[in-house]
Amino acid sequence: MSVETAEAVKMPEFDATKARLISKRRRLSLPQWANAWIVLIPAMIFLVLFMFYPILNTFLMAFIQDFDFGKGAGSFALGNFFISLSNARKVHQTFGFENFRLVLTDDVFPRTILNTLTLVVIEVPLTIIVALLIATFLNSIKALKGLFQTIFFLPYVTNSIALGLVFTMLFSTGEGGIVNMFLMKVFGMKEPINWLKTFGTSGIEPATRGHQLVVIVTSAVWNGIAFKILVFLSGLATIDKQYYDAAKIDGSSNFTIWRRITLPLLSPQILYITITSFIGAFKMYTGVMSVYSSIAGSMNASYYFGGEKGEDWMPIVGWIYRILGTQTNTSKGVAAAGSLILLGIILFITLVQFAVSKKRVHY
Amino acid sequence: MAEHAMYFADKGALIRYRTKTIILRTLVYLFLTVFALFMLLPFVFMIVASFIKAEAFQEFTTRADFSQLGFTNWTFDNYAQVFADHYTDSLGHVLPRPSFGHYFLNTFIVAIGSTAVTVVTAVLAAFAFARLEFKGKNLLFTLLLATMMIPGEMMVITNYQTTIQIGWTNTFAALILVHGVSVFYIFYLRQTFQQIPNELYLAAKVDGVNDIGYLFKVMIPIAMPTITTIIILTLMGSWNSFVWPNLVANGNWKYNANYSMKLVSNGLMSLFGQQASGAADGGDTIKIAGSMVVTAPLFVFFIIFHKYIMRGVSRSGIKG
Numbered sequence: 104m105s106v107e108t109a110e111a112v113k114m115p116e117f118d119a120t121k122a123r124l125i126s127k128r129r130r131l132s133l134p135q136w137a138n139a140w141i142v143l144i145p146a147m148i149f150l151v152l153f154m155f156y157p158i159l160n161t162f163l164m165a166f167i168q169d170f171d172f173g174k175g176a177g178s179f180a181l182g183n184f185f186i187s188l189s190n191a192r193k194v195h196q197t198f199g200f201e202n203f204r205l206v207l208t209d210d211v212f213p214r215t216i217l218n219t220l221t222l223v224v225i226e227v228p229l230t231i232i233v234a235l236l237i238a239t240f241l242n243s244i245k246a247l248k249g250l251f252q253t254i255f256f257l258p259y260v261t262n263s264i265a266l267g268l269v270f271t272m273l274f275s276t277g278e279g280g281i282v283n284m285f286l287m288k289v290f291g292m293k294e295p296i297n298w299l300k301t302f303g304t305s306g307i308e309p310a311t312r313g314h315q316l317v318v319i320v321t322s323a324v325w326n327g328i329a330f331k332i333l334v335f336l337s338g339l340a341t342i343d344k345q346y347y348d349a350a351k352i353d354g355s356s357n358f359t360i361w362r363r364i365t366l367p368l369l370s371p372q373i374l375y376i377t378i379t380s381f382i383g384a385f386k387m388y389t390g391v392m393s394v395y396s397s398i399a400g401s402m403n404a405s406y407y408f409g410g411e412k413g414e415d416w417m418p419i420v421g422w423i424y425r426i427l428g429t430q431t432n433t434s435k436g437v438a439a440a441g442s443l444i445l446l447g448i449i450l451f452i453t454l455v456q457f458a459v460s461k462k463r464v465h466y
Numbered sequence: 467m468a469e470h471a472m473y474f475a476d477k478g479a480l481i482r483y484r485t486k487t488i489i490l491r492t493l494v495y496l497f498l499t500v501f502a503l504f505m506l507l508p509f510v511f512m513i514v515a516s517f518i519k520a521e522a523f524q525e526f527t528t529r530a531d532f533s534q535l536g537f538t539n540w541t542f543d544n545y546a547q548v549f550a551d552h553y554t555d556s557l558g559h560v561l562p563r564p565s566f567g568h569y570f571l572n573t574f575i576v577a578i579g580s581t582a583v584t585v586v587t588a589v590l591a592a593f594a595f596a597r598l599e600f601k602g603k604n605l606l607f608t609l610l611l612a613t614m615m616i617p618g619e620m621m622v623i624t625n626y627q628t629t630i631q632i633g634w635t636n637t638f639a640a641l642i643l644v645h646g647v648s649v650f651y652i653f654y655l656r657q658t659f660q661q662i663p664n665e666l667y668l669a670a671k672v673d674g675v676n677d678i679g680y681l682f683k684v685m686i687p688i689a690m691p692t693i694t695t696i697i698i699l700t701l702m703g704s705w706n707s708f709v710w711p712n713l714v715a716n717g718n719w720k721y722n723a724n725y726s727m728k729l730v731s732n733g734l735m736s737l738f739g740q741q742a743s744g745a746a747d748g749g750d751t752i753k754i755a756g757s758m759v760v761t762a763p764l765f766v767f768f769i770i771f772h773k774y775i776m777r778g779v780s781r782s783g784i785k786g
Contacts, residue, residue: 136600138677146591149583149647154613157624164624237501240494247495254502256776257509260768262706264731265757268738269508272515272527272750279530281511287530325505333779357490386617389708397738397753404735405712423619424709427626435623442619449617 165439168201202440211414212441215422216448221316222391222418223384226323231376234328235369238335239361252336259329267393270322274298276307300398301410315409315416323390327383331376338372339365370464374456381452385445388420403428419445509761516544516755523751544755553740563740564726566759569733576711576729577704579642584700585693588651593681595652596659597667610649622710629714636727640714651696654778658692659685695778698771705764706731730760 133141206212241251258266273281276297283295298318301309342365350360366373391408399407406425409415417425419441426438514535515523522539525531547553551565594600595607625644634640662685670680686693708731716732719725728736737756768775 135598135677139594139598139600139603142590142598142678142681143594146587146647146652149587149643150610150649152628153625153644154621154647154649155609157621157628158613158616160624161620233501237498240498244491244494244498251498251502253772254505256772257505257765257768259779260702260764260775262731262734262757262760262764264708264734265512265760266508268734268753268757269512272754273508273511275527277528277530279525279527281507284530325508330779333776382617386619396735399739404739420617420619423623424713427623427713435627438623439620442617442623445617446620450615453615 161439161442164436165202165443166198166200167436168197168199202436203444205437206440206444209437211417212419212422214414215417215419218416219385219387219418222319222323222387222416223381225316226320226327227377227380227384229320230324230327230331231373231380233324234331234376235335235373237328238332238339239365241332241336242339255332256329258326259333261326263326263389264393264396266326267322267390267395268397270318270325270394271299271397274318274321276300299395299409301415302400310409312409312415318394319391319416322394323384323387326390327380331380334372334376335369338369342368367465370460374460374464377460378453378456381456382449385449385452386420387418388424391416391418392421419448512754512758512761515751516758517541518751519543520749520751527750544751545759547752548737548756548759563736564728564733566730566733566756568726569728569730570763572727573705573729575638576641577701579638580645580704581697581700583642583646584648584651585697587647588655588696589681589686589693591647591652592655592659593685596656597680597685598677610652614649622713626713633720634714636715636717636720638727641711641729644714645710648700651700654696655689655692658689662688691774695774698767698774699778702764702767702775704729708732708735734760 237255241248241255244251274283275281276283276295276299278284278287278295280295280298282298283292286292287295296314297307297310298314299310301315346364346368347360350364355363392405395407395409395413396404399413402413406417406421406428407413408417408421423438423441423445426434426441517540518526518535519539519541520543522534526534549565549567550563551568552560552562554560595603629635629640629644634644666684667680670684675683707729711727711729711732712735715727715729717727719727726733734756738753
């Protein structure tokens with residue numbers, strides 16, 4: 104653009120050739136809506152194929168009985184239904200709630216909901232409260248602030264699988280496991296605790312679900328806190344310093360200032376973090392799996408979540424992936440139904456949060 | 467502190483105030499330090515353990531014997547094993563396995579490919595939403611917003627089938643193209659584009675620059691910091707991606723049966739498996755060295771680009 108501007112300045116008198124060229128270009132240029140669709144084409148191809156269509160298809164698949172993607176119209180769920188209607192090929196399919204019945208009567212699924220709920224209820228509030236404290240403290244200091252900020256952000260850039268292993272090792276069974284060592288040396292615990300291993304543990308008690316929970320929650324807090332601290336800090340930076348000065352003149356205590364000024368003014372960020380954390384926590388999978396990934400033994404580490412069958416702390420998404428991985432023809436419909444139930448839970452929780460927050464969030 | 471003096475009735479009150487402030491300050495720093503140590507502990511542990519001889523580490527974990535961590539027991543052997551292209555199982559057989567160099571190569575290919583596709587689609591789409599007028603714009607945009615609410619698993623189920631059906635299992639196409647568009651980045655860029663003043667657009671029009679020319683000559687240069695952030699976050703996402711590659715590209719390449727398709731995270735998982743079940747020596751320390759090899763490059767990356775990363779992350783909230 105700058106080049107053309109320079110040319111225009113250099114040529115004050117009318118240039119017939121250039122004028123004709125410009126008008127020609129104008130005539131050739133397409134209307135704006137056409138340009139818009141042209142630049143949207145690349146994104147739309149991907150969106151339609153790998154986002155819009157999958158959402159619709161998975162939704163339909165959940166309601167089709169014995170969905171068999173090996174036959175008929177392949178992955179196109181509704182296509183299979185049409186083929187079954189036209190009787191062109193022998194594909195017997197009907198709409199119904201069979202898949203949901205299979206999900207809800209499954210041996211494991213109800214427990215995965217309970218597992219996920221337990222993990223969410225412990226992990227999310229804990230992480231948010233600690234993150235809020237750290238952010239407030241960080242905001243109140245000057246020296247070393249940058250260093251602390253960088254350290255607290257580090258977990259964000261780590262690989263979940265790698266860090267899962269490190270947590271398994273920190274909580275390892277022997278007296279030299281870092282956590283056991285700490286508890287024995289500092290708190291005088293007598294016997295080392297077996298935190299994670301539930302089989303192949305000759306001579307020691309297999310890990311209880313409670314012990315496993317400690318490891319999962321610790322690593323989840325460690326993993327999830329960086330992002331929350333960062334968001335709270337950016338929120339705190341926008342609060343006007345005048346409020347604090349006014350409160351100080353009134354002689355308010357630090358805690359009152361935090362409760363009456365910081366918290367209300369930070370409430371949009373707190374709401375945002377609460378909602379995204381709950382959604383993220385209900386979808387937890389890699390974080391839990393990675394803690395167990397190095398002790399799965401002969402079982403498939405991708406679907407192993409402690410216990411003899413790998414189901415001790417299996418989350419909903421872990422169950423969905425395990426079903427999906429079984430590769431039987433009907434498993435896809437069941438997995439689809441499971442994912443719809445997950446969507447239902449997430450929507451419900453989000454709506455409740457919005458309703459509750461209406462009175463408490465100050466924008 | 468001198469400016470506070472006027473608020474206090476007498477000298478005693480001022481001294482009490484100052485003492486309280488100092489105690490509070492100390493407590494704040496104490497809390498932050500304890501938590502910083504908690505944050506750093508896994509890294510320190512990982513670095514130290516990755517350099518310790520296997521037997522010495524075994525001794526240390528079972529008996530809490532710190533003398534095992536002495537310098538005589540330090541070694542590079544764990545890293546040599548991670549980058550070796552074979553391992554010895556408990557029966558003494560030498561078995562081939564891809565080295566981490568191989569996983570790195572795969573990850574680079576996927577990271578660069580998917581970053582290129584994601585950035586191109588996001589820039590073009592964000593341009594349409596931010597600058598151009600067309601019928602159905604609001605409807606389409608609302609539709610995009612709605613997809614962000616839906617758990618990715620719903621898409622994975624059908625995408626997994628589609629991938630199998632069009633024969634993309636164990637190909638780079640499945641890893642690069644299926645996640646070739648990010649609704650969030652379209653959003654993020656659209657916001658940046660919208661902040662560019664309208665006058666620039668009108669000025670460009672007067673100069674005879676068409677819409678596409680305006681995008682490339684004005685908008686992209688102005689929005690470059692945001693685009694850089696997107697590039698960096700996408701690269702990081704590819705490096706840490708696990709679930710999707712684990713489903714569709716966990717075997718050997720479709721076109722070469724000797725070429726493993728695994729990315730770093732999946733390679734790490736298979737390393738855990740081999741060391742746990744079959745490998746003869748150095749189980750734990752090799753696993754830790756493998757974890758270190760996967761974590762360290764991202765750290766270097768973070769140190770160089772931390773400004774872009776932290777700015778981008780504070781607005782997003784995606785973790786790979």
